[in-house]
Amino acid sequence: MAAAKPRLSVAQILQMNLGFLGLQFSFGLQQANMAPIWAYLGAEEKNFAFLSIAGPLTGFLIQPIIGSMSDRTNSRWGRRTPYFLIGAVLCCFGLFFLPLSASIVMAFSLLMILDVGNNVTMEPYRAYVNDRLNPEQRSFGFLSQSAFTGLAQFLAYLSPTILVALFGLSRAAAGEGQIPTFTLVSFWIGAFLSISTILWSITRVPELPLTHEEKTRIAAKPKTVASTFGEVFSAMREMPAAMKGLMLMSLFQWYGMWGYWNYITNSISRSVYGTADANTAAYNSAVLTNGQIGAFYNLIAFLSALIMARYARKIGAGRLHALALVVGGIAMLAIPQIGDKAWLFVAAVGVGLAWGSIMGNPYIILADTIPPERTGVYMGIFNMFITAPMLLFAFTVGFFYEPVLGGDARNIITMSGVCLILAAIAVYRIKEGRATTEVIASAS
Numbered sequence: 001m002a003a004a005k006p007r008l009s010v011a012q013i014l015q016m017n018l019g020f021l022g023l024q025f026s027f028g029l030q031q032a033n034m035a036p037i038w039a040y041l042g043a044e045e046k047n048f049a050f051l052s053i054a055g056p057l058t059g060f061l062i063q064p065i066i067g068s069m070s071d072r073t074n075s076r077w078g079r080r081t082p083y084f085l086i087g088a089v090l091c092c093f094g095l096f097f098l099p100l101s102a103s104i105v106m107a108f109s110l111l112m113i114l115d116v117g118n119n120v121t122m123e124p125y126r127a128y129v130n131d132r133l134n135p136e137q138r139s140f141g142f143l144s145q146s147a148f149t150g151l152a153q154f155l156a157y158l159s160p161t162i163l164v165a166l167f168g169l170s171r172a173a174a175g176e177g178q179i180p181t182f183t184l185v186s187f188w189i190g191a192f193l194s195i196s197t198i199l200w201s202i203t204r205v206p207e208l209p210l211t212h213e214e215k216t217r218i219a220a221k222p223k224t225v226a227s228t229f230g231e232v233f234s235a236m237r238e239m240p241a242a243m244k245g246l247m248l249m250s251l252f253q254w255y256g257m258w259g260y261w262n263y264i265t266n267s268i269s270r271s272v273y274g275t276a277d278a279n280t281a282a283y284n285s286a287v288l289t290n291g292q293i294g295a296f297y298n299l300i301a302f303l304s305a306l307i308m309a310r311y312a313r314k315i316g317a318g319r320l321h322a323l324a325l326v327v328g329g330i331a332m333l334a335i336p337q338i339g340d341k342a343w344l345f346v347a348a349v350g351v352g353l354a355w356g357s358i359m360g361n362p363y364i365i366l367a368d369t370i371p372p373e374r375t376g377v378y379m380g381i382f383n384m385f386i387t388a389p390m391l392l393f394a395f396t397v398g399f400f401y402e403p404v405l406g407g408d409a410r411n412i413i414t415m416s417g418v419c420l421i422l423a424a425i426a427v428y429r430i431k432e433g434r435a436t437t438e439v440i441a442s443a444s
Helices: 010-016 019-040 045-051 054-071 081-100 104-132 135-165 181-204 212-220 225-237 241-271 281-315 317-337 341-358 361-367 372-400 409-428 435-443
Strands: none
Touching (some): 010 104, 010 135, 010 181, 019 081, 019 241, 019 281, 045 241, 225 372, 241 341, 241 361, 281 341, 281 361, 317 361, 341 361, 361 372
């Protein structure tokens, strides 16, 4: 049995996860602003999802590799910390320069750098929680990450409205076809947070020193490129049963969420403001409205994640997640039918409950399933379950957007609601926890 780790206070667990606030502020900025940015730069609506493939593509390629590398790292800075710092620097660079883009190609290139940084940081951060906490504290550890996700994305979505309402920035674009100043300043705030919150976390709650046994095991592992890929493929072959069940859930869950994020602004612009033209004041109002709605549902996610942390172990993370996904799916089915801005906030409660659960409960199921010594690589593989549906959406939506969905973003949101309900059915069927024993038995 693994030696018990020092029990952390609630304040320490929150501080160790503060870096997630900066990381998820970056993701929130992308969710809220990339579709409008593509529109401002003249992209066709059907191509929004494809232009945003930088995130899922880099996540699909990078996170399993980085996860495997961090499992094998023994540096003076720690096992996971070097990846936190490298990722934070890349993220800061991308956030600072992306809103200065003068073309679609420039924006796409900077988004790629930004998402490389995000993905270099993400899976080592997930593994850090598993490394640092005993099993009885992991639920709170992962759901506190979910809470910080909600809080960070609440602030990211709301920042343009705050800059306009409180600081007097103009709603209009900075110039003909250019990105608005309120978007530019929001990204610069994100650049600062990406560095500062990571530094706070790693200095306040540093990694535990590796034990002699851990150092010996890491030293015995080959460090070549071939061995890194070999470890990824080996882990995939020996994947626990519960993790295989999460694969189907992730297919529907993330296909739906990616559709929602890429097309919600244009859905609102049609249903509430009666336009899909990015060169109008009404469209800019839809951008700000989506920011407000997104901020609200992320606030709900923040609060609900804290509440879920108390009940995930009692009723089962899978059942709790299934319930949250059904509520979120129903909310998405309602959104395209809403023509009054105020009622969007009611629907956003359901989206927030689903999002708060998405960022926490599946990781509880996963952490209880995987072998501790392979946490990094399995967290990276799990991220492939997240990014593959996003890539699938990006490469397929162009074929059915106009002939099947009539070129109407509202129909994408309806489809996303159906996907969340299918994901709920998939996760409800998972038998939690039993696969750990199966993997150990198969490896012995």
